[in-house]
Amino acid sequence: MNTRAFYPVIRVAGVWIVLASASGLQVKAVEPARKFLDGLRARGYYDVALDYLDRVGTSPLAPVELREMLLYEKGVTLVQSSRTQRDMAIRESRLDEAQQLLSQFVKQHAIHAKANDARSQLGNLIVERARIKVEMSSQGDKQQRLQEALALFEEAFTVFQQLKENVGQQLERIPKRLDEKDAQQKKMIDRRKQLRADYLQAQLLAAAIREETTDALKAGSDESKALLAEAEKMYGEIYKKYRTRLAGLYARMYQGRANQKMGKHKDAIGYFAELLEQPDSPEEFRSLKIKTMRLAMASWLASSEKKYAEAIRRGAPWIAKARPTEDRDLDWLALRMALAKAYKMQADATEKSDPKDARTINKALTESRRLAQFVAKHTSEFQQEARNLVAELGGGTTRSTKKLDPKSFAEAKEAGREALDSIQTATLIASRVPARIAQETDEAEKASLKEQLGKARATLQNAQGDALEYFRMALSMADGDTPLEEVNVVRYFLAYLYYSEAKYYEAALTGNFVAHRYPGSAGARQCAKIAMASFMKLHAENKSDDKQFETARVVDIAKYIADRWPDQAEAEEALSTLVPFMINAGQLDQALEFVERIPETSPKRAEAELKTGQAMWAVYLRGMRDLNAMAEPGGNDGVNAAAKKTELEQSRTQAIQILEKGLSRLEGAAVTAPIVTALLSLAQAYVDSQQADKAVAVLEDENTGPLTLLKNDHPATKTPGLAEEIYKTALRAYISSLATSSQSDAVIEKAKRVMERMKTAIGDSEKGKKRLVAVYVSLARDLESQLKQASPKARTALSKGFETFLGQLSEGATELNVLNWVAETFLSLGGGFETSSALSSESKKYYKQAAATFDKILNQESLELEPQMKLRIRLRKAEAMRRQRKFKDALDSYQEILSGTPAMLNVQVDAAMTYQIWAGLKGKHPLYVRAIMGHRPDPATKKNIIWGWGKIATVTAQYKQYRDTFHKARYNLALCRLRHAESMTGEKRTKGLSDAVRDISLTNRLFGLGDENWTAQYDDLMKRIQTAQGSKRPQGIRALESTKKPKK
């Protein structure tokens, strides 16, 4: 229950106290001017009320009393009008203006009868500001805004307490005995009446603030309960003192409401019942009773009470009493809604207890539907709830399918809105009624439901188009006199409808127009949001490579939103929407810029940081993969690897920082899958940056550690593939931490446990086993990459840790996946110590251990290796031999494998590469010819078993799927020619270089130079050849154009 809805009543009660405090419950007639003003304000016609007040100064019809209070009344009107404003800035400015007017009134009329009331209003202003904070808390920065609200409520409470004391002192100064016949004393009597009313009002408002303060607290918290109890007590005391006055009765009602909020419905009902016994007249009593009825209905229908019969018995006659002008008032709509719910409860209960009593059930449902339909037709806070109930009960939409013929802007706009409203109800019906039809056993009711469903579907089919048409008509009918605000509202609806109909260009255009041209209008922010969403849709829909237009538009509108409304929730939303968008577009710097513009206190900030951090981490991983590929033999060694590595390391550091920041903001938050993924990325980044201990700490954290969560089978770890990654990262972290750990045995035990758990998780089936092998192989690659990136000192320490672990692990190991991993990791360890020059002793040692372990696998019969696996292990062994520079042994292995199956392309590539590397050693350059032409002829066919780059290229040229292998072969062929030529002099050198150029030229002419990556590599190679040919300004592949010319 919202206390705010009752605040004006307190104020009204206060006014009444002034008028009737001396005469008990007698109510004097109120002059129409004030009633009129109240009526205008009650209808929300604040502009007219202010206009009226401007005219009061000169109008002969206005009472003098009102003329004296213009400043006060204008202030009150502005306070009330501020509540209707959704724009917080405008709301604040109205409160500022109101504050100025009320302060001016107090200053000018310090002893005026209404001076204390004006002071109350100034206190009320503080309450209004607190309410703004409470409302804004739902848009982010919750805790801080609620704290600010609490402070403001406390300030307002103090104001009213002080006011009460001041008024009390003023009352004290008035003599107790006064003679009404004496003119002077009569004035003092009137003053006393007013002061007593002010005193009572200050008490009531203080209690109400205590009650409303709970809006800024967690419902049901001890603090909230204590405040409600305090308010309840304060109201009770006021009632005791003033029970014969209307304000006293209001205090009683609020006392009931405080009980209701505490869940003490029985006590609350007792108080409400007491008030409902009061007569309906005078008018002020009727007003009190309808408010009481509204509260009483809530208590009767509370889940602990379920007194729907009582609610119907008491509520139905009230609805019958509604005056024609009252039926749209909020209290009456609330009462109707509550009664609709009571009838629904009655129908449900009867259905359960006496399903044969169809008469009662149908009557109750009919009444419920009728009441809900009424509420659903009128704009109020209950409209959506009523629509839901109508849909649940199968109530039809009231919209006629007949086309309207609006004659003015207003009519067209209204017709459009009606069509739009009908969509909402029809959507609900279309989603809910089918289930009811399926369950319904009464044929007649079933038929009726089907009819309603048919109508709803027809509405859905037509209403959107109708709405669009009417709004377009409205725009065409708008003229110079049509208020701009209204035209912009129509534009907003149009933007929304265009978006709903996937007409994103139109939606973006309309939304963008309002947002830029009329940023101060009510729907501007919404329009901006629609525009941004539309541009993003357009971006997603554009399947071409050129998305420059859409990207620029998204960035523009998001920046505009963030710049134009920096303090509003829309800005945060725009920025946080933009961050993943920029990440996907690969523009991480911009993403980071936007992240930093999201307020640090916003929950969206952490979310955006995690996304950006992960994206940066992904960039690092991709970069490292490319860098490693380039470092491989035959890779593009012309790229500045060191610079690239430094750049990537910066990216990694940035990823770690931003992930750390984002995660620190989420302390205490519920663990979700994105958070686990972010934590995993952070742990991986720590491992890669030689901070294994930090990685272990992250992974093992007892609350959020991914390893802990996995152990506890937490739902956030259920993302496919996530478990494997966590285990892999944990293993890397443990193994890496061995380098610095003083308790290596314990760490190794942990690593072994992780291996066991990973094995259990992946499964013991054949498929599972293969998977496990693959996982370990990729783990070995990761370790190799890690070693390569480490500094020489760290590399040595790490390798020792790895070696210790692998040594322990391989002892007595009989499982393929473990042995294979050990072998692969030794191979990787060797790779980690590779340098561009001679083979280091560490590399040699580890390669040897790898070859030995591969041999162990091949010789262990119990493993019963499948042919494919056996072949794979043989190849890996050959690789280990090659890396030891035992080229002959390696080539023997390749020859053996290729003898039966020469078409194994990958093996042919490895064999050719082996010759190429071998040829690179001092004095071995003639082997480049073998790398190109192949070798090891088959004694029977005389054809070379090892093909060399030339044949590999020829064989793969015609197959699109082998295009990458083809370019690898053509590129290396040309490279081999270059290196071979470089080893020679004179004509042979010149010819060799020309052959190299011809190879690239021919490739270009016949097949093109492949993708961007290959083209760059060919270009680089071409420049090297041109340099070798003596060119001082090598042109690279640009020179190929000229080589084409003679052919033409």
Place this chain on the structure above:
Amino acid sequence: MKQLGLFFTLTLLVLGSMTLEASAQGQDQIYPHRGSPTTGVIMETSTTEVTVDVRGTQRKIPVNEIKRIAFSDDTPELRRAREDILAGQLANGLGQLKKIDASSIRRDLVSADLQYYVAYCQGKLALSGGGDKAAATEAMFGFVRQFPQTYHFFEAAQLLGDLAAAQQDYDRAVYFYKAIGTKAPWPDYKMLAAVLEARALAAQEKFPEAKSKYEGVMAMSVDTPEATRQKLLAQVGQVVCMAETGQHEEGVKVLEEIIAKNDPQNGELFGRAYNALGRCHLKAQRAKDALLAYLHVDVLFYGTPEVHAEALYYLGKLWNDLNHSERAVNARNMLLERYSGSVWAKRS
């Protein structure tokens, strides 16, 4: 007109002479507009008075002093319906009346009352909510034909006139209103009849004739509270004629005086006065002043459907003129929903 002729012939034939069978048991209660009720047995009724036997003494109570009568043998539904109707809850009242089995009522007076209230509800609802005015006219006409000595005669005649006016059959309306003026012995009733006639004339834009009729009322030398009220209503009506004939500024002065000097509890008078003020401002092309005047009716003096309907009609136009199209639509919707039977709804 043949029907009308028969209606009044019958009325004259039996005027004041019909004796009704008294209730054998229980006491009837006659509630006056002011003061305590008279309890006794109603012996007979005429269009102008009700004769009641109060402990053996016969007393004649003028109809213009009677607010309502509760018969000793009223069914509970009839009693409740009467209360609802007097409180303005016409639909509820009609609902109660429909529950009554008319054949079970033995006393003619009660039967007549039932029939009257049914016709009354139908007529009033047709005037506001847009029911069938012809059917309502027929029902009320049928009632008067069947019970020509009914003490509801003048109310019935006024409703018949209102129904005719709502159908823009002003001649017929004037005919019924005139019947009140000629048949009622009380000056305030004659004044009421004249005011109603004048309004019908004004509705036909016969402003000079209407003005002269109003002046006739204002010149009458009767000072009862009701007569004073009728004079004030006539004065307000006269201002409307002034506004329509170019004297709107003078009209504003008259109205401001009426508003300043009278009790706003008199809702109909104030409603009509603010509507007239709105009309004057409109004629003077002061849209904002006109708006404020009509808003007074919508916010404060909305109790008389015809008056509220007029205000809503002009509010719909003024809100539009003042660029508040949403409020304009709301006012028009309210007019159409609530007073679809009124002439103002037809005009919109």
